[in-house]
Amino acid sequence: MLSIVENDLGTPAAASTATVTLEIDGQSVRVPEGTSVLRAAALIGTAIPKLCATESLEAFGSCRLCLVEIEGRKGYPASCTTPVAAGMKVKTQSGKLGQLRRGIMELYISDHPLDCLTCPTNGHCELQDMAGAVGLREVRYGYDGANHLAATKDESNPYFTFDPSKCIVCSRCVRACDEVQGTFALTIQGRGFDSTVSASQNESFLGSECVSCGACVQACPTATLTEKSLIALGQAEHSVVTTCAYCGVGCSFRAEMKGEELVRMVPDQNGQANHGHSCVKGRFALGYATHRDRITTPMLRKRIGDPWQAVSWEVAINHVATEFKRLQARYGKHSIGGITSSRCTNEETYLVQKLVRAGFGTNNVDTCARVCHSPTGYGLKQTLGESAGTQNFDSVALADVVLVIGANPTDGHPVFASRLKQRLREGAKLIVVDPRRIDLVRTPHIEAQHHLKLRPGTNVAVLNALAHVIVTEGLVDEAFVAQRCEGPAFAKWRAFVSRENNSPEALETETGVAAADMRAAARLYATGGNGAIYYGLGVTEHSQGSTAVMAIANLAMATGNIGRVGVGVNPLRGQNNVQGSCDMGSFPHEFPGYRHVSDVAVRESFEAAWGVPLHDEPGLRIPNMFEAALDGSFKGLYIEGEDIAQSDPNTQHVTAALSAMECVVVQDLFLTESAKLAHVFLPGSSFLEKDGTFTNAERRISRVRKVMAPKAGYADWEITQLIAQAMGYPMHYTHPSQIMDEIAALTPTFAGVSFARIDELGSIQWPCNDAHPLGTPTMHIDEFVRGKGKFMLTEYVPTEEKVNARFPLLLTTGRILSQYNVGAQTRRTPNVLWHNEDVLELHPFDADERGIADGDWVGVESRAGDTVLRARISDRMQPGVVYTTFHFPESGANVVTTENSDWATNCPEYKVTAVQATRVSQPSDWQRRHQAFTEKQLDLLGPARPAAT
Numbered sequence: 001m002l003s004i005v006e007n008d009l010g011t012p013a014a015a016s017t018a019t020v021t022l023e024i025d026g027q028s029v030r031v032p033e034g035t036s037v038l039r040a041a042a043l044i045g046t047a048i049p050k051l052c053a054t055e056s057l058e059a060f061g062s063c064r065l066c067l068v069e070i071e072g073r074k075g076y077p078a079s080c081t082t083p084v085a086a087g088m089k090v091k092t093q094s095g096k097l098g099q100l101r102r103g104i105m106e107l108y109i110s111d112h113p114l115d116c117l118t119c120p121t122n123g124h125c126e127l128q129d130m131a132g133a134v135g136l137r138e139v140r141y142g143y144d145g146a147n148h149l150a151a152t153k154d155e156s157n158p159y160f161t162f163d164p165s166k167c168i169v170c171s172r173c174v175r176a177c178d179e180v181q182g183t184f185a186l187t188i189q190g191r192g193f194d195s196t197v198s199a200s201q202n203e204s205f206l207g208s209e210c211v212s213c214g215a216c217v218q219a220c221p222t223a224t225l226t227e228k229s230l231i232a233l234g235q236a237e238h239s240v241v242t243t244c245a246y247c248g249v250g251c252s253f254r255a256e257m258k259g260e261e262l263v264r265m266v267p268d269q270n271g272q273a274n275h276g277h278s279c280v281k282g283r284f285a286l287g288y289a290t291h292r293d294r295i296t297t298p299m300l301r302k303r304i305g306d307p308w309q310a311v312s313w314e315v316a317i318n319h320v321a322t323e324f325k326r327l328q329a330r331y332g333k334h335s336i337g338g339i340t341s342s343r344c345t346n347e348e349t350y351l352v353q354k355l356v357r358a359g360f361g362t363n364n365v366d367t368c369a370r371v372c373h374s375p376t377g378y379g380l381k382q383t384l385g386e387s388a389g390t391q392n393f394d395s396v397a398l399a400d401v402v403l404v405i406g407a408n409p410t411d412g413h414p415v416f417a418s419r420l421k422q423r424l425r426e427g428a429k430l431i432v433v434d435p436r437r438i439d440l441v442r443t444p445h446i447e448a449q450h451h452l453k454l455r456p457g458t459n460v461a462v463l464n465a466l467a468h469v470i471v472t473e474g475l476v477d478e479a480f481v482a483q484r485c486e487g488p489a490f491a492k493w494r495a496f497v498s499r500e501n502n503s504p505e506a507l508e509t510e511t512g513v514a515a516a517d518m519r520a521a522a523r524l525y526a527t528g529g530n531g532a533i534y535y536g537l538g539v540t541e542h543s544q545g546s547t548a549v550m551a552i553a554n555l556a557m558a559t560g561n562i563g564r565v566g567v568g569v570n571p572l573r574g575q576n577n578v579q580g581s582c583d584m585g586s587f588p589h590e591f592p593g594y595r596h597v598s599d600v601a602v603r604e605s606f607e608a609a610w611g612v613p614l615h616d617e618p619g620l621r622i623p624n625m626f627e628a629a630l631d632g633s634f635k636g637l638y639i640e641g642e643d644i645a646q647s648d649p650n651t652q653h654v655t656a657a658l659s660a661m662e663c664v665v666v667q668d669l670f671l672t673e674s675a676k677l678a679h680v681f682l683p684g685s686s687f688l689e690k691d692g693t694f695t696n697a698e699r700r701i702s703r704v705r706k707v708m709a710p711k712a713g714y715a716d717w718e719i720t721q722l723i724a725q726a727m728g729y730p731m732h733y734t735h736p737s738q739i740m741d742e743i744a745a746l747t748p749t750f751a752g753v754s755f756a757r758i759d760e761l762g763s764i765q766w767p768c769n770d771a772h773p774l775g776t777p778t779m780h781i782d783e784f785v786r787g788k789g790k791f792m793l794t795e796y797v798p799t800e801e802k803v804n805a806r807f808p809l810l811l812t813t814g815r816i817l818s819q820y821n822v823g824a825q826t827r828r829t830p831n832v833l834w835h836n837e838d839v840l841e842l843h844p845f846d847a848d849e850r851g852i853a854d855g856d857w858v859g860v861e862s863r864a865g866d867t868v869l870r871a872r873i874s875d876r877m878q879p880g881v882v883y884t885t886f887h888f889p890e891s892g893a894n895v896v897t898t899e900n901s902d903w904a905t906n907c908p909e910y911k912v913t914a915v916q917a918t919r920v921s922q923p924s925d926w927q928r929r930h931q932a933f934t935e936k937q938l939d940l941l942g943p944a945r946p947a948a949t
């Protein structure tokens with residue numbers, strides 16, 4: 001489509017630093033060695049006609065439209081597949097070239113519907129453009145010969161259409177799927193005239209391997225692959241660059257708009273996190289933003305069994321302030337608190353913690369990162385000195401060995417996964433540490449060298465065993481350690497991991513991983529060149545989550561794999577702004593920039609700026625808030641954009657705690673599980689309705705830009721500001737850029753960040769200050785943020801959550817590509833076609849033993865509770881381990897998970913729950929109660945109840 005062809009130089013840039021000079025149409029041009037003639041011409045503004053070439057894909061040379069004349073060479077070579085050579089003289093236009101190109105176009109057009117005027121891509125079609133560019137005026141062959149004009153459309157994909165009658169078999173879609181996405185779902189079947197594009201083995205797109213990333217749609221030069229939204233709404237009138245609000249990859253998109261209507265999201269070629277690629281969520285799953293379930297009027301009620309009353313914003317805000325003041329007067333200042341959201345912008349998160357600290361006068365503020373990456377913050381701060389990943393995503397292009405532990409990038413971080421797969425196809429080696437056979441272990445043209453299929457809960461044991469091998473086999477990078485790390489701490493660590501009880505052999509039974517495999521993996525990581533570690537919630541969400549993060553940092557330091565491109569420690573953040581919400585001071589013990597509330601100088605700087613005295617002791621973490629609510633000392637909670645009643649462990653405990661409070665205020669898009677237990681509902685805004693910034697897993701701060709007015713009248717930051725004002729604490733921002741200016745003024749690592757600077761640079765990776773005015777793609781280059789790196793002892797302590805005769809299986813949880821977190825957004829999109837319920841994956845052995853067949857209802861019972869899920873029998877699992885996702889509230893996955901948590905941060909141990917699974921025929925008691933409660937709560941919405949729910 002033309003939208004990506006603008007500035008399309010035809011073939012990828014060459015990597016060489018050597019240059020050659022040639023002449024094109026008499027003009028001298030100097031380009032890197034390996035550049036195609038097509039690209040060299042484009043670089044001096046000479047557009048050679050082309051169809052099968054595009055900058056994001058390797059040249060293929062099939063359409064022959066780009067042919068040129070080269071002095072001294074016979075024939076008419078294709079300029080896209082011909083590399084430049086020193087002294088080469090190229091002619092791009094001549095009578096003969098024009099004649100040949102017109103002949104090619106005649107053949108294409110004679111087998112193409114002539115419906116340009118009604119075609120959805122009219123005016124944005126490369127075939128149409130090229131017909132004009134070559135001066136095609138007639139088609140001598142007529143339109144009556146054999147053709148494909150009657151070919152049937154494939155409408156199976158909910159988001160795009162495949163209309164083979166318009167296909168010119170240029171193979172761009174096939175190459176996009178192979179090279180960019182790495183799914184290899186498409187092929188060209190047949191030969192010559194019979195060639196057609198086929199999804200998998202002649203299946204529909206929906207039934208094929210296709211993961212609906214949209215790369216083929218993006219690459220298609222005709223209307224063959226077209227977004228259904230574009231067909232329905234017509235071409236956009238303007239576009240605005242913004243950032244995806246789903247996962248921590250932080251892809252940049254152009255929101256193409258018709259007035260206030262979103263026509264489509266097109267991944268931005270200039271996006272520094274995604275370089276023009278996307279996944280099904282950010283590209284297509286946007287329908288939730290305008291879904292009928294959205295509640296757009298503030299609502300109040302006295303008790304959670306009462307009907308909701310729609311009220312004005314003024315009434316709602318005053319009620320919140322009055323209630324919070326009443327609670328503080330009656331139960332004390334610390335009887336209320338707030339929860340910030342990793343889905344909201346940095347500016348909104350900052351304002352919520354400011355409201356709590358300065359407006360409420362307490363440090364009772366926490367964030368959903370508590371339940372995902374708080375151990376990352378703790379573990380990396382202890383060892384490296386900064387609570388963040390060390391690299392940018394591009395770094396993986398120089399990795400030689402990639403260790404993926406407790407992460408499932410193809411589902412959780414799909415655009416990064418595509419980049420990783422590119423590098424693996426180029427030959428980098430892969431070690432996967434995961435209880436389950438995730439897709440990366442074996443996927444087209446990729447096979448992990450080692451899959452350490454450990455027992456859930458034994459990450460630290462495996463990491464210690466890897467360290468043991470590195471130390472005892474002399475694989476430590478002694479020079480790096482001597483120069484960059486604290487000597488005494490390293491000596492202690494060396495002695496610790498060398499102990500026999502940390503050897504692979506000693507830990508083989510505990511971890512379930514063969515000692516030889518652990519030894520081989522350790523040797524590969526330590527000696528295979530640049531070693532990069534990527535990890536996710538499969539590391540952090542354990543009773544030893546923080547220990548495992550420190551063990552990962554230890555491994556990277558011991559092998560010198562830190563402080564340059566291609567290596568590093570890379571936490572893959574779950575939600576779009578987990579990094580940002582932590583950076584912004586959402587934790588009860590830290591001001592923005594990870595500075596402890598007890599630090600006098602830091603506190604004084606905030607007191608001076610905010611004009612009030614601030615409390616010097618950490619406030620309550622989320623689980624402590626629940627405990628305090630059940631004890632009767634915590635009474636009021638302001639929750640911005642988080643659904644703790646679904647996402648937090650031991651649902652029944654959470655709902656009891658929320659029910660025990662006197663004023664729960666939920667600010668969200670929908671009547672979430674938490675909102676069903678609230679007293680005040682404040683309608684929030686989607687990312688399309690506000691300005692601000694998100695910070696992705698690379699520490700990259702990107703702009704979120706408003707493309708439509710807030711549906712309920714206010715952006716989330718404005719609502720927080722109204723509450724502050726009503727509470728008597730002044731806030732007078734007129735634009736989120738002013739909030740960022742305040743953040744920059746108060747936070748040294750953000751000192752150089754402003755909206756203007758981000759607009760200028762595209763995005764900024766913090767730290768950004770006088771020392772790093774352009775930001776910091778790679779951290780810890782010459783020294784660690786804390787000075788010397790510190791090895792930490794990482795004693796393996798088995799979790800208390802153990803299997804026994806009653807609960808003989810271990811349940812572990814994760815995500816799936818098409819759904820996102822609690823599913824509030826993605827469940828309200830056609831993504832449910834791929835995943836419309838959470839299922840229980842179990843190994844054939846465990847299924848056989850229990851007489852469970854695929855698709856049966858299975859009761860899953862733990863010490864915390866029980867639920868019922870449908871069975872999926874899968875040899876991805878290991879015997880004794882079962883798995884589910886948590887995207888649907890009615891599944892009750894978190895009814896089953898326990899309150900065990902990380903020793904340092906209270907991050908819940910979602911990844912290890914001892915359960916029993918039995919074949920059943922009906923929902924659990926909890927599910928029946930939940931369904932009845934949901935029905936009642938929907939009724940209590942009264943007229944606000946969405947028609948079809």
Ligand code: SF4
Nearest residue numbers: 167168170171173220
């Ligand atoms: S579907 Fe589009 S990209 Fe694929 S071969 Fe046909 S015209 Fe080319």
Ligand code: SF4
Nearest residue numbers: 177210211213214216
């Ligand atoms: S949408 Fe993505 S996965 Fe599906 S065929 Fe196209 S490129 Fe391949």
Ligand code: SF4
Nearest residue numbers: 244246247251279282
């Ligand atoms: S990879 Fe993540 S950030 Fe990118 S489009 Fe998908 S969900 Fe959005």
Ligand code: FES
Nearest residue numbers: 052061063064080
């Ligand atoms: S663009 Fe070069 S052969 Fe198609």
